Amino acid sequence: xxxxxxxxxxxxxxxxxxxxxxxxxxxxxxxxxxxxxxxxxxxxxxxxxxxxxxxxxxxxxxxxxxxxxxxxxxxxxxxxxxxxxxxxxxxxxxxxxxxxxxxxxxxxxxxxxxxxxxxxxxxxxxxxxxxxxxxxxxxxxxxxxxxxxxxxxxxxxxxxxxxxxxxxxxxxxxxxxxxxxxxxxxxxxxxxxxxxxxxxxxxxxxxxxxxxxxxxxxxxxxxxxxxxxxxxxxxxxxxxxxxxxxxxxxxxxxxxxxxxxxxxxxxxxxxxxxxxxxxxxxxxxxxxxxxxxxxxxxxxxxxxxxxxxxxxxxxxxxxxxxxxxxxxxxxxxxxxxxxxxxxxxxxxxxxxxxxxxxxxxxxxxxxxxxxxxxxxxxxxxxxxxxxxxxxxxxxxxxxxxxxxxxxxxxxxxxxxxxxxxxxxxxxxxxxxxxxxxxxxxxxxxxxxxxxxxxxxxxxxxxxxxxxxx
Amino acid sequence: xxxxxxxxxxxxxxxxxxxxxxxxxxxxxxxxxxxxxxxxxxxxxxxxxxxxxxxxxxxxxxxxxxxxxxxxxxxxxxxxxxxxxxxxxxxxxxxxxxxxxxxxxxxxxxxxxxxxxxxxxxxxxxxxxxxxxxxxxxxxxxxxxxxxxxxxxxxxxxxxxxxxxxxxxxxxxxxxxxxxxxxxxxxxxxxxxxxxxxxxxxxxxxxxxxxxxxxxxxxxxxxxxxxxxxxxxxxxxxxxxxxxxxxxxxxxxxxxxxxxxxxxxxxxxxxxxxxxxxxxxxxxxxxxxxxxxxxxxxxxxxxxxxxxxxxxxxxxxxxxxxxxxxxxxxxxxxxxxxxxxxxxxxxxxxxxxxxxxxxxxxxxxxxxxxxxxxxxxxxxxxxxxxxxxxxxxxxxxxxxxxxxxxxxxxxxxxxxxxxxxxxxxxxxxxxxxxxxxxxxxxxxxxxxxxxx
Ligand SMILES: Cc1cc2nc3c(=O)[nH]c(=O)nc-3n(C[C@H](O)[C@H](O)[C@H](O)COP(=O)(O)OP(=O)(O)OC[C@H]3O[C@@H](n4cnc5c(N)ncnc54)[C@H](O)[C@@H]3O)c2cc1C
Ligand code: SF4
Ligand code: SF4
Numbered sequence: 077x078x079x080x081x082x083x084x085x086x087x088x089x090x091x092x093x094x095x096x097x098x099x100x101x102x103x104x105x106x107x108x109x110x111x112x113x114x115x116x117x118x119x120x121x122x123x124x125x126x127x128x129x130x131x132x133x134x135x136x137x138x139x140x141x142x143x144x145x146x147x148x149x150x151x152x153x154x155x156x157x158x159x160x161x162x163x164x165x166x167x168x169x170x171x172x173x174x175x176x177x178x179x180x181x182x183x184x185x186x187x188x189x190x191x192x193x194x195x196x197x198x199x200x201x202x203x204x205x206x207x208x209x210x211x212x213x214x215x216x217x218x219x220x221x222x223x224x225x226x227x228x229x230x231x232x233x234x235x236x237x238x239x240x241x242x243x244x245x246x247x248x249x250x251x252x253x254x255x256x257x258x259x260x261x262x263x264x265x266x267x268x269x270x271x272x273x274x275x276x277x278x279x280x281x282x283x284x285x286x287x288x289x290x291x292x293x294x295x296x297x298x299x300x301x302x303x304x305x306x307x308x309x310x311x312x313x314x315x316x317x318x319x320x321x322x323x324x325x326x327x328x329x330x331x332x333x334x335x336x337x338x339x340x341x342x343x344x345x346x347x348x349x350x351x352x353x354x355x356x357x358x359x360x361x362x363x364x365x366x367x368x369x370x371x372x373x374x375x376x377x378x379x380x381x382x383x384x385x386x387x388x389x390x391x392x393x394x395x396x397x398x399x400x401x402x403x404x405x406x407x408x409x410x411x412x413x414x415x416x417x418x419x420x421x422x423x424x425x426x427x428x429x430x431x432x433x434x435x436x437x438x439x440x441x442x443x444x445x446x447x448x449x450x451x452x453x454x455x456x457x458x459x460x461x462x463x464x465x466x467x468x469x470x471x472x473x474x475x476x477x478x479x480x481x482x483x484x485x486x487x488x489x490x491x492x493x494x495x496x497x498x499x500x501x502x503x504x505x506x507x508x509x510x511x512x513x514x515x516x517x518x519x520x521x522x523x524x525x526x527x528x529x530x531x532x533x534x535x536x537x538x539x540x541x542x543x544x545x
Numbered sequence: 546x547x548x549x550x551x552x553x554x555x556x557x558x559x560x561x562x563x564x565x566x567x568x569x570x571x572x573x574x575x576x577x578x579x580x581x582x583x584x585x586x587x588x589x590x591x592x593x594x595x596x597x598x599x600x601x602x603x604x605x606x607x608x609x610x611x612x613x614x615x616x617x618x619x620x621x622x623x624x625x626x627x628x629x630x631x632x633x634x635x636x637x638x639x640x641x642x643x644x645x646x647x648x649x650x651x652x653x654x655x656x657x658x659x660x661x662x663x664x665x666x667x668x669x670x671x672x673x674x675x676x677x678x679x680x681x682x683x684x685x686x687x688x689x690x691x692x693x694x695x696x697x698x699x700x701x702x703x704x705x706x707x708x709x710x711x712x713x714x715x716x717x718x719x720x721x722x723x724x725x726x727x728x729x730x731x732x733x734x735x736x737x738x739x740x741x742x743x744x745x746x747x748x749x750x751x752x753x754x755x756x757x758x759x760x761x762x763x764x765x766x767x768x769x770x771x772x773x774x775x776x777x778x779x780x781x782x783x784x785x786x787x788x789x790x791x792x793x794x795x796x797x798x799x800x801x802x803x804x805x806x807x808x809x810x811x812x813x814x815x816x817x818x819x820x821x822x823x824x825x826x827x828x829x830x831x832x833x834x835x836x837x838x839x840x841x842x843x844x845x846x847x848x849x850x851x852x853x854x855x856x857x858x859x860x861x862x863x864x865x866x867x868x869x870x871x872x873x874x875x876x877x878x879x880x881x882x883x884x885x886x887x888x889x890x891x892x893x894x895x896x897x898x899x900x901x902x903x904x905x906x907x908x909x910x911x912x913x914x915x916x917x918x919x920x921x922x923x924x925x926x927x928x929x930x931x932x933x934x935x936x937x938x939x940x941x942x943x944x945x946x947x948x949x950x951x952x953x954x955x956x957x958x959x960x961x962x963x964x965x966x967x968x969x970x971x972x973x974x975x976x977x978x979x980x981x982x983x984x985x986x987x988x989x990x991x992x993x994x995x996x997x
Contacts, residue, residue, distance in 0.1 A: 098602050099596070099597050099600075099602075100579065100588055100591075100597055100600065100602040100603055100606065101579055101602070103587055103588060103591045103596065103597065104577075104578040104579040104584040104587055104588065105578060106587075107561045107587065108561065108563075109560070109561055109562045109563055111560050111561045121577070147563055147566060148561075148563055148578065149562065149563040165577070165578075167576050167577055167578070168576065170576065189567070191567070210562075210563070210564075212564070212567035213563050213564060213566040213567040214563075336621075337623075399621075400621040401621075402562070402621075403560055403562040403564060403620075403621035403622055404621040404622055406558065406560050406622050407622065410557070
């Protein structure tokens with residue numbers, strides 16, 4: 077427990093209504109979407125960079141830990157206070173400060189919900205493309221910290237491609253501004269890129285300057301249904317090599333779809349092996365042509381049915397299916413080991429077939445879906461960690477151990493195919509044990525040194541990314 | 546009713562993904578996790594794991610839920626958060642005693658500086674209610690001595706004559722005539738030729754469908770004109786309407802406060818009141834009552850009286866559902882002031898998500914000759930939340946603000962809905978916004994030009 081006088085100091089900084097130590101509140105800030113829980117000692121709700129600066133200075137002086145948190149929708153445990161300390165919730169810093177239509181930029185506070193920014197700019201005919209499936213509730217700050225991506229990454233890239241500049245409170249409490257409000261800028265090292273994807277370990281982001289695009293004139297949404305998963309995977313590679321760049325190319329396998337109630341209500345064939353959800357956007361005439369081209373590639377590759385969404389409602393329904401997959405997998409088995417691997421796009425069939433074989437070898441339930449267009453597949457191994465009382469502990473434990481082995485083999489497969497073990501969810505605590513499989517000791521050493529320089533006392537978000545620090 | 550403990554599996558189904566943060570109206574206002582559906586589920590889980598007690602903070606969080614069911618609909622794992630919260634309230638009532646649960650509510654209003662202005666308003670209205678509204682001699686108030694009446698304070702005014710009271714003084718009313726004599730339909734108002742055309746396709750005159758009308762507290766005490774409108778529309782549609790005078794509050798407000806026993810006894814009394822008649826359907830114009838009669842009554846009485854409650858609940862239809870699907874009225878029957886009135890429609894939570902009814906009220910609006918113009922979030926909660934509006938008035942109106950703005954932005958002349966609770970709340974919200982959009986029940990559109 078933190079000392080009473082530290083709480084007093086913190087109260088002084090943020091005000092009495094913006095700090096809590098009640099057990100009930102601490103519980104509500106102990107988890108994220110990994111479904112794991114670590115109780116903090118206190119939660120504070122600062123309103124600006126100055127308050128956060130004071131908090132971090134105090135942390136350095138008194139030696140307590142500070143963990144930044146957006147919406148707590150993270151999939152790698154980044155916002156969990158694994159070693160206790162103070163959670164800094166950015167929920168109050170949720171203002172869109174400026175949308176500059178002349179210069180195509182937006183300036184936002186970190187707690188702004190991604191979808192809310194998107195709707196606000198779309199009202200002005202502008203476009204903020206990064207679209208994690210969690211966009212209706214995750215925050216831009218969390219997106220920056222994880223370098224979140226989404227289906228549109230295949231054409232538009234990920235969060236890092238839109239961050240022009242940041243205001244960051246460093247772990248030692250200094251406030252720095254990185255980057256520019258301009259599209260170009262090469263003065264000094266690129267601290268902006270260093271911060272993006274640093275998972276809340278190198279600084280707390282308090283302001284974000286984002287690049288916007290003009291809103292594409294129109295989009296077309298296509299759903300292709302396959303009886304053989306390999307045909308679907310091959311279709312992905314074929315579309316990419318045909319030089320049509322869809323704005324979305326999502327893959328879903330049978331197990332993934334089976335959990336989504338909405339799918340059943342859409343009058344689509346029940347006994348399918350895989351679906352592809354494909355979107356093209358841009359000029360109205362051009363996308364008609366592209367949609368035709370994609371339809372043909374799908375059919376040439378043995379698609380059983382190809383459906384082009386007729387109206388907005390159908391588009392919404394199709395996306396609803398896709399977005400519901402991840403959380404509804406719990407219907408297969410209560411716990412999921414969720415890996416967001418990426419492979420070169422031509423290797424998607426190899427990756428998916430390989431994963432299936434590994435799952436089969438270890439007798440595990442497996443569901444795969446994701447942003448196939450950029451080679452990013454969410455591989456889920458479903459297990460039941462919960463052991464009912466009086467139940468033979470051995471068998472379920474064995475399932476968990478088998479799953480761990482399978483994960484390791486999947487990573488070996490992915491790295492062997494020239495891929496990476498995490499495309500967008502980050503390392504946090506979930507993938508910490510595996511980081512050495514992908515990064516060389518030298519690379520890890522450089523990263524640790526960077527952390528050391530910025531956070532000499534190790535106050536900010538400890539216990540993440542690197543197995544020992 | 547399932548206890549909180551029996552919801553353990555339901556609570557474990559929650560994977561803490563956070564999806565419900567995007568729809569939960571209390572979170573929308575507070576912007577802090579404990580106010581979200583996910584936070585509340587986590588707290589219930591922690592209580593069952595004995596990590597926390599039924600503390601004041603816990604109780605406050607459980608009370609700060611408008612039971613809008615938006616989380617349940619959005620949840621990819623179908624976690625029934627509103628029912629978990631209801632079970633938690635019942636647990637509070639059981640463990641800490643109902644007086645505690647209740648007094649906590651009042652303590653909460655009166656203690657908190659934030660709610661002081663609301664408390665003042667509350668007190669003055671309450672006085673009004675207590676001192677002039679309730680005619681002792683009617684005997685009716687004793688059947689409705691329930692939280693809704695003493696908590697529903699931002700109601701316009703108590704009606705001069707309660708709906709049921711007015712019924713009881715009309716000897717020709719079918720409620721008092723032994724079955725099977727049907728009622729005499731009210732003659733259509735002079736000049737309303739269109740009403741003649743209204744028809745009951747599936748029934749001929751010899752077998753008029755017999756409908757029991759359930760009023761509910763709000764219609765009985767505050768908005769009897771909606772009840773009257775329903776009776777007229779039903780009779781014009783060729784139905785015989787029976788209004789049992791010994792009906793009671795549906796019990797949902799007390800259930801919302803965790804008082805299962807009172808809710809049960811009210812449910813049983815209502816069963817008894819309607820069982821006396823041979824009815825084809827039982828209908829109500831209140832979305833919350835309807836949801837209660839259909840769904841909650843089974844939960845409350847299903848163990849003890851499964852057959853009786855099933856027979857009762859299977860007959861219940863919302864008035865819009867009854868008119869469109871069962872009585873199949875198809876011709877316009879209205880006289881709107883301007884035939885081209887633009888009407889927007891608010892989906893009551895307990896109608897759309899509770900009963901799955903969304904199309905029928907819209908069909909009725911179009912049937913009335915008005916032009917329907919959708920608002921941007923028609924199914925966003927109005928913020929009333931049963932007694933939430935009294936215990937957390939400012940909070941409740943804060944939720945309502947976006948609703949009122951959405952309505953105003955449509956530019957519609959009239960906002961129609963299908964729940965007297967939503968009507969009262971929306972009227973209040975629009976008034977605060979300085980908008981003069983008229984608020985009506987869909988059924989009123991079928992009858993006459995709605996009064997402002
Ligand atoms: C159903 C579902 C679907 C998802 N789909 C996707 C997807 O398609 N693509 C994808 O990339 N991710 C996805 N995610 C994961 C998650 O939503 C993203 O990682 C998101 O960026 C997290 O944002 P958050 O606001 O919830 O951050 P949190 O979970 O609160 O925090 C995440 C990390 O960011 C840090 N952080 C938060 N705010 C700040 C700040 N202001 N400054 C510094 N550090 C900060 C935290 O310390 C933590 O390390 C999904 C999650 C769910 C539950
Ligand atoms: S209740 Fe449902 S939507 Fe909300 S966090 Fe739990 S699983 Fe997700
Ligand atoms: S019922 Fe409504 S207010 Fe209550 S937790 Fe669910 S979304 Fe929130």
